[in-house]
Amino acid sequence: MATQFTLGQSASCTDGSCGVVSRLILDPVARTLTHLVIEPRHRSADGRLIPVDLVEGTDGQIRLRCTMAEFDQLDPAEEVEPVDAPVYGEEAAIQSYADIDGMGIGGTISGIGAPVSPGPYMIVSDTVPSGETDFVRHERVHAADGEIGRIEGFVVDRADRKVTHVLLAEGHLWGRKEVAIPVSAVASMENGIWLTITKDQLGELPPRDRP
Incomplete structure (x- = not known):
């Protein structure tokens, strides 16, 4: 049975709404x-990263x-890891201090001698499985002779x-038409959708x- 999965589609669990589909993840080779x-x-x-086998149905929304x-x-779709920021002492603080009121580099100012620590940085990592590609709403689709619309x-x-x-939401100067492109007309699904037609x-x- 063929099922449509659309970006921006509402999703629900067995006991209530859980959000919207923000990305679809494919194995671009298979x-x-x-x-x-x-x-x-x-x-x-x-x-959250949802295995497609966990989808029961898509009658208007993902169930x-x-x-x-x-x-x-x-599993979260993104992992956030705190990383300690570097701590600057007096010498580094003075060297990075701008020339204000003619003081110039190497001058002194109250408080510069204290160590500076702005707190941890947050590093965000994607959890998309290695070798797979994620598609977001309105990502570009390219025909053989140029961009044609958005996924x-x-x-x-x-x-x-x-x-x-x-x-595909096909864009034109005179309007808009939604079409379903057979996968046989797709040359590649890596770094976007590239068509042979x-x-x-x-x-x-x-x-x-x-x-």
Whole structure:
């Protein structure tokens, strides 16, 4: 059975709403959907990495087969690690002090002799599995002869998780049309979506059906 996964789609657990889909993660070689990133509304830093096997259905929204408490225990989409900032003593502080009121480098000013420690830095690391690619809403899609529109999501065969179509919001000066591009017309899914067909050929595709 084919299922549409769209970016920005609402998601719910068995006992309540858990957020929206902010990223879709694919194996670009096998062309399979492996994970979703779902972010709680108003708490984007708390996004969770959701294995696609945890998705029970997508009838208008993503339905997960877990409770909200279980959702909170899933792997975070990003890890934040505090790293101590360097501590500067008197010499370093004076050398980095700007020339104010003609004092010049090497002058003295009350308080400069104290060590300076601004506190820890926060290093944010992505937890996307190695070798896989994440797609965000409105990421660019390129036809053989130039950029054509922005990605909206993917159609996936639930039996084997294979991507069958790329959902595209096709932009034009005269309007906008949403189309489903067969994956056979995709040359690459690495660093964006790159197609083998031209803009004119893409324009001949029918508008896609919404679930």
